[in-house]
């Protein structure tokens with residue numbers, strides 16, 4: 001494929017939903033979705049909890065959901081964005097239901113709404129404990145029925161191409177690795193949408209799959225896009241502890257909403273010492289309380305206690321969690337489940353306005369890779385799938401309305417790549433990747449503020465990586481991903497440093 005009207009990069013909920021919305025509204029436009037692995041391999045596929053939407057206007061209200069979101073975000077949310085997202089939620093939810101996504105109902109046919117940390121009401125629509133997989137399956141089915149959408153698996157985008165036009169950077173195409181034919185290629189596009197997800201793999205302990213290497217953030221920052229709030233990495237309090245596991249298996253927050261307790265070695269609940277909401281405080285508070293307990297006890301984990309819960313009900317809500325636990329010999333009805341906080345979600349990202357536009361012309365960002373202003377310092381549970389839907393919709397509306405004024409950039413005769421892509425360079429990068437993951441994990445755990453030391457080490461790893469590129473004169477997909485991880489790690493540390501310096505000036 002040499003050109004497409006719209007190039008969408010990434011195949012989680014945001015990218016797929018955006019493609020569907022434009023694809024249906026404008027059958028005359030060509031849309032290509034590039035994903036670096038198989039289409040299903042995304043954070044969305046792993047999402048257990050669900051989508052926070054106000055559906056019960058007697059007990060609940062938009063205002064309560066807005067207040068919960070603002071409170072969780074610690075004063076850093078954009079209130080206008082929060083209102084827009086929460087008011088739009090029912091409409092976007094209905095669109096998901098229209099394409100076949102099913103959410104659990106109780107025996108009287110009413111939504112079976114879950115409760116999660118920081119929510120003052122039950123308002124999470126879910127499909128057992130595999131909400132993301134249910135959504136992803138239906139989005140993929142719908143994509144296959146739309147003839148103007150081409151889904152390209154095993155296509156890793158390296159960088160977006162930009163040109164300066166009337167003093168403004170303009171996005172004109174993308175360089176990518178066709179992993180199937182082992183070639184680096186170029187595609188022209190009138191508009192590009194980044195929906196590449198998060199960067200959890202920068203950390204040693206994370207719930208994110210191996211593909212979560214922060215590619216979109218790195219690509220956008222190299223192109224000159226504004227990146228914001230990357231220091232706000234959210235740690236999920238209840239990942240199942242298994243030594244040397246990557247990624248960690250998640251025990252959904254919905255399990256605590258269902259009544260599970262967090263207990264220490266003495267089987268005592270302890271979160272109440274930090275917050276009267278106990279286990280249902282927001283994730284930042286619960287994770288910090290657990291980390292403190294772990295530090296005090298010297299034990300590498302605390303426990304989730306589900307033994308007092310009705311097991312039949314528990315199993316019907318959480319079959320995949322129960323089955324996973326069984327595979328490692330744990331039975332939630334009689335065993336304590338070891339848990340630990342791990343990196344889960346990137347609250348910051350590529351800065352966008354309410355139409356999902358970055359500061360680069362024709363470049364949009366949606367989903368976890370974007371920073372919309374919804375989450376502030378700490379995302380409210382189950383607000384992320386919602387944000388992805390709303391901003392995918394916003395981008396689709398703006399693109400569909402404005403694309404006719406755009407034209408393709410002229411063909412560039414220079415853009416020919418004859419060198420085949422090299423297969424693997426695993427040992428070399430594995431060693432560095434592990435070092436980076438350990439360093440970043442330690443940085444968050446210890447509140448280390450030796451920024452200079454860390455930034456220097458990232459820089460020397462970057463030099464070594466570039467050195468390899470010059471020596472072998474070939475690129476590998478691992479080299480691209482690892483370079484992206486280094487770029488994003490550097491941004492995270494720099495954003496931390498700026499925050500620390502700013503607060504030093506203030507006080």
Ligand code: SIN
Nearest residue numbers: 048049252253381382
């Ligand atoms: C969970 O099920 O706990 C994850 C949901 C989320 O990250 O919002």
